[in-house]
Structures are given as structure tokens and as C-alpha cells.
Amino acid sequence: MEGWDPNTKSTLTQIPLLSIKAGPRDGAAWTQRLKEEYKGLIAYTSMNKSNDNDWFRISAANPEGTRWTGKCWYVHNLLKYEFDLQFDIPVTYPSTAPEIELPQLDGKTHKMYRGGKICLTVHFKPLWAKNCPRFGIAHALCLGLAPWLAAEVPILVDSGMIKHKDDVATSIL
Amino acid sequence: MEAELKAMLSDLETLKRSLPDPSHHASIDKMQLRVEHLTNLAKSAPVQRSKVKDMSAEVVDSNPYSRLMALQRMGIVQNYERIREFSVAIVGIGGVGSVAAEMLTRCGIGRLLLYDYDKVELANMNRLFFRPEQVGMTKTDAAVQTLSDINPDVVLESYTLNITTVQGFETFVSSLKNKTFRPSKEGSGVDLVLSCVDNYEARMVVNQACNELNQTWMESGVSEDAVSGHIQLLIPGETACFACAPPLVVASGIDERTLKREGVCAASLPTTMGVVAGLLVQNTLKYLLKFGHVSPYLGYNALKDYFPTMEMKPNPQCSNVACVDRQREYLLVKPARDAAAKAKIEAEALSATEFPLHDDNEWNISVVDDSELDKTDVRSLDALPDGLVRELPNADEFQKLPVPLETANSIDDLDDLRRQLEALSAG
Numbered sequence: 001m002e003g004w005d006p007n008t009k010s011t012l013t014q015i016p017l018l019s020i021k022a023g024p025r026d027g028a029a030w031t032q033r034l035k036e037e038y039k040g041l042i043a044y045t046s047m048n049k050s051n052d053n054d055w056f057r058i059s060a061a062n063p064e065g066t067r068w069t070g071k072c073w074y075v076h077n078l079l080k081y082e083f084d085l086q087f088d089i090p091v092t093y094p095s096t097a098p099e100i101e102l103p104q105l106d107g108k109t110h111k112m113y114r115g116g117k118i119c120l121t122v123h124f125k126p127l128w129a130k131n132c133p134r135f136g137i138a139h140a141l142c143l144g145l146a147p148w149l150a151a152e153v154p155i156l157v158d159s160g161m162i163k164h165k166d167d168v169a170t171s172i173l
Numbered sequence: 174m175e176a177e178l179k180a181m182l183s184d185l186e187t188l189k190r191s192l193p194d195p196s197h198h199a200s201i202d203k204m205q206l207r208v209e210h211l212t213n214l215a216k217s218a219p220v221q222r223s224k225v226k227d228m229s230a231e232v233v234d235s236n237p238y239s240r241l242m243a244l245q246r247m248g249i250v251q252n253y254e255r256i257r258e259f260s261v262a263i264v265g266i267g268g269v270g271s272v273a274a275e276m277l278t279r280c281g282i283g284r285l286l287l288y289d290y291d292k293v294e295l296a297n298m299n300r301l302f303f304r305p306e307q308v309g310m311t312k313t314d315a316a317v318q319t320l321s322d323i324n325p326d327v328v329l330e331s332y333t334l335n336i337t338t339v340q341g342f343e344t345f346v347s348s349l350k351n352k353t354f355r356p357s358k359e360g361s362g363v364d365l366v367l368s369c370v371d372n373y374e375a376r377m378v379v380n381q382a383c384n385e386l387n388q389t390w391m392e393s394g395v396s397e398d399a400v401s402g403h404i405q406l407l408i409p410g411e412t413a414c415f416a417c418a419p420p421l422v423v424a425s426g427i428d429e430r431t432l433k434r435e436g437v438c439a440a441s442l443p444t445t446m447g448v449v450a451g452l453l454v455q456n457t458l459k460y461l462l463k464f465g466h467v468s469p470y471l472g473y474n475a476l477k478d479y480f481p482t483m484e485m486k487p488n489p490q491c492s493n494v495a496c497v498d499r500q501r502e503y504l505l506v507k508p509a510r511d512a513a514a515k516a517k518i519e520a521e522a523l524s525a526t527e528f529p530l531h532d533d534n535e536w537n538i539s540v541v542d543d544s545e546l547d548k549t550d551v552r553s554l555d556a557l558p559d560g561l562v563r564e565l566p567n568a569d570e571f572q573k574l575p576v577p578l579e580t581a582n583s584i585d586d587l588d589d590l591r592r593q594l595e596a597l598s599a600g
């Protein structure tokens with residue numbers, strides 16, 4: 001776990017691990033895996049809420065659970081910045097991690113691949129590979145998206161690339 | 174345009190005759206010449222050449238294949254014309270894939286299948302092939318536009334899709350299976366798949382499809398710091414598949430800690446991408462047309478101009494089920510294959526006097542001998558030749574996994590779990 005901040009580390013260890021190595025083309029085994037994914041997401045969301053660190057909403061966008069959509073947000077200088085969030089479960093999942101997309105930020109930052117896919121740190125893929133199949137969607141959000149938002153949103157705001165929408169303004173005080 | 178220019182020429186002619194003073198004739202002659210020049214330019218503008226029925230070896234400047242057919246005359250390639258029978262699928266039409274497609278098109282390949290989901294952007298203009306006026310077009314459509322102009326003989330199919338999604342994967346696999354171009358071909362509908370994608374996830378998907386279809390393919394890649402690259406031949410069951418071991422990368426020699434990654438994802442150079450595309454298509458031509466040595470793995474370190482090579486055996490414990498199936502099939506037919514290969518070597522030895530071999534090895538850059546015995550065991554990390562490193566670690570051993578942390582969540586119905594997450598999200 002070299003290269004991760006202590007907060008991410010302690011949160012990660014509290015997300016339940018998964019056990020079934022199955023992807024979206026694996027029929028019944030995928031359904032079992034999907035149940036584990038839900039348990040992971042439920043546990044992670046509850047944990048965030050009780051720690052006053054609620055930062056995303058996510059739900060399956062199709063009955064097969066191969067596409068997920070939702071919202072994520074980050075508070076910077078007491079203002080909340082919210083973004084659409086989406087990704088597909090790749091056919092080679094869980095050997096490869098889902099590629100998380102923030103389509104509204106496509107083209108606004110260099111830390112993004114084409115199509116609005118966030119550029120993960122050099123530490124993410126090795127840790128995912130080492131922990132296959134124990135990491136799931138919740139782990140990808142915790143290890144991939146959370147650190148990305150923490151690093152990039154302040155830069156995007158300070159450089160004027162994104163503006164705060166007053167109608168979604170919420171003071172955290 | 175041509176009619177206009179013709180009218181202008183006759184107007185000038187009339188003007189010349191009507192002028193009593195011949196001192197103006199010279200300048201009118203000059204104008205007539207310029208109009209004639211313009212007429213020629215207009216004629217040669219965007220006219221597509223017509224299709225060619227047979228590849229001719231005739232050396233005339235109107236024959237697009239004369240220099241390629243010369244390979245056959247020189248004895249480098251036995252039957253160059255066979256190239257028109259081959260279908261090659263190129264996955265990823267970026268800095269490497271687009272250039273590879275152009276090379277194969279100019280070589281007169283029979284059919285190209287092109288896959289990409291992306292659009293051409295101005296940010297791509299530091300690479301070869303795409304032009305600024307194509308910005309906004311899908312890469313596959315822009316490629317078809319350019320390639321069909323260059324060589325209308327090539328059958329081009331474009332697929333704008335993302336192969337990593339369930340639906341995209343199904344279309345990808347069924348397009349590879351389609352045999353209408355050459356119904357007599359054994360196996361799938363393509364002779365080779367070239368992976369020119371820029372990420373690990375998509376490579377794993379190409380690997381999955383090729384293992385399932387028992388399809389030989391070649392992998393290519395350029396590092397995110399743009400100063401190294403590689404190509405690799407993958408034959409399901411016979412060589413290591415892409416999932417047999419964590420992927421190899423050519424060490425650039427740069428200390429990872431000194432690499433400044435703030436504010437950037439990846440760099441790219443047209444040179445490195447062009448070199449890798451050239452190596453990839455060279456290996457493709459050798460494989461398809463059966464000449465020279467087909468490299469199992471060839472790395473390229475641009476900073477040192479160093480080209481490591483190696484071979485990798487498949488991993489019997491590969492996590493990819495289709496790979497293990499192909500390995501089992503390969504072992505069953507191996508004795509017959511080995512006998513045939515031995516007979517071929519003996520036959521070649523008999524005729525070796527005609528082509529003396531250069532075995533002084535002066536230019537051989539291989540760091541690993543090619544014999545079967547020296548094939549690297551993919552699992553052993555220390556057996557890698559100099560200059561190659563693993564990009565990712567192995568997955569921890571399955572059996573030693575800790576029992577998953579059991580949560581308080583004992584619900585085991587999918588709909589109930591979905592509702593529980595929804596309730597949590599609403600609250």
C-alpha cells in the first residue's frame with residue numbers, strides 16, 4: 001500500500017472484500033458477484049455516511065448490472081461541486097478494473113483519457129491486479145475516484161476550468 | 174472548371190487574332206500557357222484511381238504494385254500476390270493503428286477491419302495519418318476516407334464501437350468470425366488481429382476474444398512516456414497469452430520517481446509510434462507472406478536504441494480459461510507439428526547451399542536464443558532479459574485468500590440488495 005494516504009488506506013480496509021471471480025459474460029456466477037458488489041457498495045456508502053464523508057451516489061443503469069451511473073461531489077472552499085459519474089463493467093472484469101468516466105469534465109483536464117475516463121495514479125493498477133478478484137466497484141471508487149477528485153477538483157476550480165453552480169450551492173457549515 | 178478554362182483559352186485566342194499589334198502576342202501566349210497549366214492541375218486533382226484486377230509486376234509508373242511485386246522477382250517473397258487474400262483486423266486506430274492501416278493499405282492487403290470508438294481531435298495532430306480537416310469525424314470513418322483514396326482495391330470495414338463493453342465485445346467477435354470475404358478460409362474470418370490500443374483493459378479484451386476464437390494476434394504498445402515500445406506475437410495455446418503473466422514493458426532506464434506526472438496522463442511522439450507501427454507491420458508481412466523470422470517479442474528503447482527480444486511459454490495456471498483450453502489442444506497436436514517442422518528444416522538444410530547463412534551473428538541483437546529450451550517461463554520474474562520489466566504484479570494466490578470480511582449484511586437476494594442501496598442513496 002505504498003503511495004496511499006492513511007485515510008484512503010483505513011477506509012479501504014473496511015470495505016468488505018469480494019470472493020467470486022466472475023465477469024458480465026459468466027451468467028449465474030456474475031449474479032453472485034453482483035450481490036457481492038452490492039454488499040460492498042452498501043457497506044461503503046453506510047460507512048461514508050456515518051463518517052460524515054458521503055461523496056457519491058451510484059446505481060445500476062441496466063438489469064444485468066453491467067452499466068452504472070450516478071453522481072459524485074467534492075467540497076472545495078466550502079462549495080460543493082457535483083459531477084455525473086458513469087462506467088461499464090468490462091468483459092474482462094474483475095481482471096481489469098472498470099474505467100470510471102466523468103463526462104462533464106471531458107476535455108477540461110489533462111488528467112483524463114479520451115471520453116472523460118479519469119487517469120488513475122501509478123499505484124492503482126498494480127494494487128488492483130494484486131487483489132483480483134477481491135476488489136470490486138466500491139474499492140475502485142475509493143482507490144480511483146476519491147483521490148482523483150481530491151487532487152483535480154481544486155486545480156480545476158482554481159484555474160477557472162469549472163465554475164460553481166449557485167443553484168446547487170450548499171454551505172457545509 | 175475544365176469547361177470554364179477551355180472557354181477562357183478560346184477567348185484569349187480570339188483576342189490575339191483581333192489585335193493588330195503583334196507586340197502584345199507574347200504576353201497573351203504567356204497567359205494561354207498559364208491557363209493550360211491550370212487545366213492540367215484541375216484534371217489531376219482529386220481523381221481516384223480505378224480498381225486493379227490482378228497485381229502486375231510490370232515496371233511502369235502507372236502500376237501501384239510494381240515495387241512490391243519486385244520482392245517476388247528478387248526472391249524475398251515467394252508469392253506476394255497472396256496478400257490480396259488476407260484479412261487483417263486492427264483494433265485501435267490511434268497513433269500506431271492508423272499508420273499500420275496505411276502501411277497495409279499501400280501493400281495491397283485484401284481486407285482491413287478497423288475498430289475504434291473515438292473521434293479525431295486536434296490533440297492527435299502530433300501523430301501521423303489524420304489531417305486537421307478530419308477533426309470531429311470518427312477515427313474509423315476518417316481512416317476509411319483516406320485509405321480508400323490511397324488504394325481502392327482494399328476492402329475496408331469500419332466498426333465504431335468500444336470492445337470492452339458486453340455489447341461491443343459481441344459485435345467484435347462476430348465480425349471476426351464473418352467469412353464472406355473468403356469462405357474457404359479455415360478458422361475465423363481474419364488471418365491476423367493487430368492490437369494497437371493504448372491501455373491494458375482493451376488489450377485484455379483482445380486477448381479474451383482471440384483466446385476464445387483460437388485466433389493468432391499481435392500486440393503493440395508505446396509507453397506513456399513515449400520513449401519505448403514493443404510488439405508481441407500471440408498464438409493461443411502455443412505462446413504465452415496476454416493474461417498468462419503480468420504485461421512486460423521495456424524499461425526506459427528513467428527512474429520512475431523522477432518522472433514528473435503532475436498534470437499529464439501520457440505523452441506521445443510520432444517517431445516512436447511510427448517505429449512501432451513499422452515493426453508491427455513488418456512482422457505482420459513476414460507472418461502472412463512467410464518470409465524471414467517472425468519475432469515473438471521485440472522491444473524498443475528509444476533512449477538507448479536498444480531492441481530486447483524474447484519468447485514466452487504459456488502459463489499452465491493461466492487465469493484465462495480459454496487460454497488453458499487452447500494449451501491443452503496445442504499439446505495434443507504438438508508431436509505431429511514437431512515432426513513436420515523437423516522435416517521442413519531437413520529439407521531446407523539440403524538447399525542451404527543456395528543461400529549461405531550469415532551465422533557470424535554480427536548484427537544479431539537477440540538477447541535470448543530462439544530454441545525451445547530457452548523459452549522464458551512466464552512465471553519467473555527473474556528470468557527476464559535485460560531491459561524488460563513487469564508492469565503489474567501477479568494476483569495474490571487464490572487459495573491463500575483471507576475469508577472475505579463478512580458484513581452484517583445477510584441479505585442474499587439481488588433485488589433486496591438493490592433496494593437497500595437505493596434506500597441508502599435516498600436517505
Ligand SMILES: [Zn+2]
Binds near residue numbers: 413417487491492493
Ligand atoms: Zn494465458
